[in-house]
Every structure is written in C-alpha cells, then in structure tokens.
Amino acid sequence: MKSYRKELWFQTGSRRELINITGEIDKCLKESGIKEGLVLCNAMHITASVFINDDESGLHKDFEKWLEGIAPEKPYGQYMHNGFEDNADAHLKRTIMGRETVIAVTGGSLDMGPWEQVFYGEFDGKRRKRVLVKIIGE
Amino acid sequence: MKSYRKELWFQTGSRRELINITGEIDKCLKESGIKEGLVLCNAMHITASVFINDDESGLHKDFEKWLEGIAPEKPYGQYMHNGFEDNADAHLKRTIMGRETVIAVTGGSLDMGPWEQVFYGEFDGKRRKRVLVKIIGE
C-alpha cells in the first residue's frame, strides 16, 4: 500500500468564498503515483468545508443566500459561541456543507461524474487555513 | 491490496425518490472478494445523494416534507441557478442528505448496525443517473 499527504493552504479576501480545488487534488494524485485507491480531502479547520457540487456561479450565490437563511451571520449575539468570537455561524454553515469528501481513484484518475467538482468552502476567512489531501492505494 | 469498481444506474419515474440499494452494494462486495476494507458509495451526479438511514415509509415522507421546507422546489425563480435549469433545489437537498457514504467491510460483509440501510436519494430524476461503488481492501 502506498500513501500520500499534502496540505493545501488558502487565504481568502472575504469572510465567505467557494474555491474550486479539483485541479489541485488531481495534481496531488498524479504526484502520488497511486492508480487504485481512495482520496480523502478534508478541511483542517472547523469553520470551513470540502464538498462536491457544480461549478456554476448562480448556484454559488444560491448557496450563500440559503446558508445565510439557515445559519445567519448576524446578529452575532444570537449564538452562545460568540462570547469571544463572531464565527458561530461558520461552524453551522460548515456542518451543512460537510467537513470532507472521499473520492475513488481508478486507473490513476479521480473517478468522478461529469459535473462533479471539488470545492473548498470558506465561511470564516481572511486568514491562512488548510485542507488535507490524503491518498491511499496502489 | 485489491480494488473493485461498479456503476449502478437508475432512472426514477418521478422527480424525487428514495431507493434502497443495500442489496446491490452487498452484491458488489461479494463479487469483489474483499474481506477487510472500505466501501465508498457516492452519487456521481450533483443533484442526487447516497445516504444511510431507516427503511421506513413514514420517515421517507417526513424527509420529503422536511427537505421541501428547507429547500423548496418552487417557485423556480427564487434561485439564481434556475436561469436555464429548474433544479437548484435538488443541489441544495442533496447537500443536506450528503453525496457519499463510507462503509466498513469486516469478514467479507458490510459492517453496519441493525437498522442501517443505504439509499440512493434522487432529487432531479426521470433520467439515467449513476452511483459509484468502489471497494478497496484485501
């Protein structure tokens, strides 16, 4: 069994942002030399997400509005967590979007459907944060 | 390390439908000959889900009503994504239900709790769509 590990680092300009990282994960897979196995890709921070969906800007605006409806950023005082912080909403938004995704590796490629794209979902940005890419297989 | 891959195809008669696929995944596992390892089962489409819950028809009606409350199908114009499409709600519903599940393989069997059943969750159906079953182990 072979294994591979890499951290991807991000610093967004705004509090919330969705970044397509499919190409970076694919590059990791090529570097690993693994042909059959599994990729785990997860946020290493608890106010961010890695998820798979469509790379369509309208849908990304829908996600923003929808998540703000389910777990609004403000007023900050509505959350117990926001005594010393202001990011409780980001913990909840990331819960909806998910911490991680697991992707099959087949014949040396990411084994994904035609519209599947992997995103880093930042919900409390403007600082350096990381994603872990771990690949195991042969 | 051994690996196994299969696509399961579905075409539902209605826009939304939950289909128990536990038996099909179990058949894949037997075909693979793998005794210890992990099964990844994921929707290959971004408006569908693979998830684990109860095979109880009342609960499935509760899911339908609950998801319609959180991410209603209509009016279509409420979503930016629905310029050329009408399925933004399906992207959101699948986000709640999840893209994938990972299941342990122990002694050649799916290592699941007594009530755990795996479902394909279709949220934009009436067309051919796929689920990936990838198994790695020994």
Place this chain on the structure above:
Amino acid sequence: MKSYRKELWFQTGSRRELINITGEIDKCLKESGIKEGLVLCNAMHITASVFINDDESGLHKDFEKWLEGIAPEKPYGQYMHNGFEDNADAHLKRTIMGRETVIAVTGGSLDMGPWEQVFYGEFDGKRRKRVLVKIIGE
C-alpha cells in the same frame, strides 16, 4: 494491509448529548499499530451521528438550539414516522450532523487540524448504542 475494528458503546442520561470521543479513537489507532491509512468512524444507529467540530460548550448549546429549530422534537404528531415511535426528529438531526467521519492516519497519529475534535452526537439516547471504529492501512 492491516485492518482493525472496535465498537464504542454509549448510554447517555438524556435524549440528546454530544460526547468527545477523540481520545477513544486515538487509543484505537495506537492499538491497531497502523501508521499510514484511514480511520472510518460512524454511528451504527440511525438516530445518532459522528462528526468533527469544536469542543466548546457555547457552540454545543448553539447546535442544540439550531437543530431544534430545523427539526423540532415536538409536537411528535408532526412526523409520519412517529406512529409507533417518537424519534423522527432524531433521524433528521443526525442527517444534518452526518453519520460518519473519515480521518487520515499519518506517522501513527490522527492527522487532524489543531481545533478538530470528534464527537458522538446522540439524538435519541437513554439506551445502549454503538459507534464503529474501522482502521485500514499499514
């Protein structure tokens, strides 16, 4: 490839409770002797969750209030599932929080971010229920 399996058992005193199980998973990893691989940790019951977030009591109260808003326990009669049971809300809450998490193993340790902690999320407790820890790797 090596594999390891353990069940963790819980019986909470109240219907809903969040329990930090990071230490127990770490103990499993040490027992397994696996240095590189993946840990799957999942609830074996469909009204419970395993998820990763912050070990902060204010946030845990926010989760309780937020989940009660999205999928209220009462009135029981609002759910079709509650003909013979009263736990439909627990099935929905666990769907939001997720059934499982997959964690990388690197150099014999859980490869997690500084604030990541693993929780058992009980949403229909007061009875014995299980979590599965499955580790594969080398």
